[in-house]
Amino acid sequence: MRGLTAREKWMVAGCFAVIFLVANGFAARYIAKNLRGSGDQIRLLENEIADAEMWLGDAEKADVRERWLMEKMPRAEGGRLTKELGDLLQELQDDLFEKKIKIEQQSMQEVVRETFHAEVAVRLIVRGEQAAIFDWLTELQNPEKFVVIKALELKLDSKSKETEPQSVCQITVARWFDPDSRGTESPDEAADEAEADTDEKGTSS
DSSP: OOOOOHHHHHHHHHHHHHHHHHHHHHHHHHHHHHHHHHHHHHHHHHHHHHHHHHHHHTHHHHHHHHHHHHHHSOOOGGGOHHHHHHHHHHHHHHHHHHTTOEEEEEEEOOOEEOSSOEEEEEEEEEEEEHHHHHHHHHHHOBGGGTEEEEEEEEEEOTTOOOSSOEEEEEEEEEEEEOTTOOOOOOHHHHHHHHHHHHHHHHHHO
């Protein structure tokens, strides 16, 4: 068997060099890909640590808020949320009547129970003097009463012939209660109960 010539030796060495370079290239790409993934993981962990530190820093304030909620958040009378729904509607009606704002549509929303609160809500479409509606909206949302404006659409009544500017307001007003409050009546039953209460007040007066 004859030995390799110098040219053939150079060719074999070149082949091995090419194989070596290609193998190293694939290895380098694999390592770089893993390093990029590790970098992303490190940044993700750093963000989680920063969030945890922020929550720890606010822990004292969170405890104060939780105690305030436990002390102040109202409980439904007799555990009947739908009675509170009727009371909320009656309260809104009285406020609007006092400010001479007309109710064009009204509807009670379904009672909602979440982990940290229970909610009753009323949807209204009202029309009246713009200044009176602004005053009503300003007074309406009240943390102490746990009243929340969930949706609001306010527009100028361009068809009005009144001297003072008039507005139309579509709004959903909610009140929050302690989540342990219970009640299974439907909004229709709450409306019937509110109507009965109104009739009873009218009879007694």
